[in-house]
Amino acid sequence: MSKPQVVFVLGGPGAGKGTQCSNIVSKFGFVHLSAGDLLRAERSKPDSMFGELIDSHIKNGTIVPVEITCKLIQNAMEASAASRFLIDGFPRNKDNMIGWDTTIGDQVDLLFVLFLECSENVCIERCMKRGAAGSGRADDNLESLKKRIVTFVNDSMPIIEYFKEKNLVKRVEAEKNAEDVWSDIIELFKNI
Numbered sequence: 001m002s003k004p005q006v007v008f009v010l011g012g013p014g015a016g017k018g019t020q021c022s023n024i025v026s027k028f029g030f031v032h033l034s035a036g037d038l039l040r041a042e043r044s045k046p047d048s049m050f051g052e053l054i055d056s057h058i059k060n061g062t063i064v065p066v067e068i069t070c071k072l073i074q075n076a077m078e079a080s081a082a083s084r085f086l087i088d089g090f091p092r093n094k095d096n097m098i099g100w101d102t103t104i105g106d107q108v109d110l111l112f113v114l115f116l117e118c119s120e121n122v123c124i125e126r127c128m129k130r131g132a133a134g135s136g137r138a139d140d141n142l143e144s145l146k147k148r149i150v151t152f153v154n155d156s157m158p159i160i161e162y163f164k165e166k167n168l169v170k171r172v173e174a175e176k177n178a179e180d181v182w183s184d185i186i187e188l189f190k191n192i
Ligand SMILES: Nc1ncnc2c1ncn2[C@@H]1O[C@H](COP(=O)(O)OP(=O)(O)O)[C@@H](O)[C@H]1O
Pocket: 011, 012, 013, 014, 015, 016, 017, 018, 019, 020, 126, 127, 129, 130, 174, 175, 176, 177, 178, 179, 181
C-alpha cells in the first residue's frame, strides 16, 4: 500500500492557514489536521496529563514538546482512513522537525510545504480582530501575539528556510484578500 501523502502548511499566526486549509479540504479532499487545534483539544480534556503544560505554552507563544504534538498528529492520522493530509502549524521548530523525522517521517510521503507569507503587522491585526470577534483563544491578545511572532521569526522561519533549501516550499502571498489567496493556492494543488 502506498504511503499517506502530507502537505505541511506554515505561516505566521493569523496568516490564514486555517481559512485556506478548509478551502483545500472542500476542493481537493485532504484531511486537515491543525497542530494547534489538536493541542487545544488535548488541553480541554479533563483527564489530560498535559493540560497545564499545553496551556502555559499556548499563552506564552512557545512550542509544546514534540513528543506530545507528534503523538496527537499520529493518533489523528491513524484514526482517519484518509490518504492525503494537510498538517497545519507543524513542524514549527527544530524539536518538532527532529521529532517528526524520527517517528512518522519515513511512513509518509511529504509532497511539499505550503508557506503563507504575511507581514508581522497584518498577522497581529488579523489575530486581534479574531480575538475581538470572540475567537475565545487565550492567545489572541497583544501580549501573547508579540511572543508568538518572536517564536515564529526565531524558531519557525529557520524550518521554512530548511525546506526551501530542499526545494520543497511553495510560497503564497497571504496578505491579499482570502479569495485571491485561494486562487493562487488552487494553482498549486490542481495538478497533484
Ligand atoms: N486573506 C485574508 N485577509 C483578511 N483576513 C483573513 C484572511 N485570511 C484569513 N483571515 C482572517 O484572519 C484571521 C486568522 O485567519 P486563520 O485562518 O485563523 O489564520 P491562522 O490559522 O494562520 O492563524 C481569521 O479571523 C480569518 O477570518
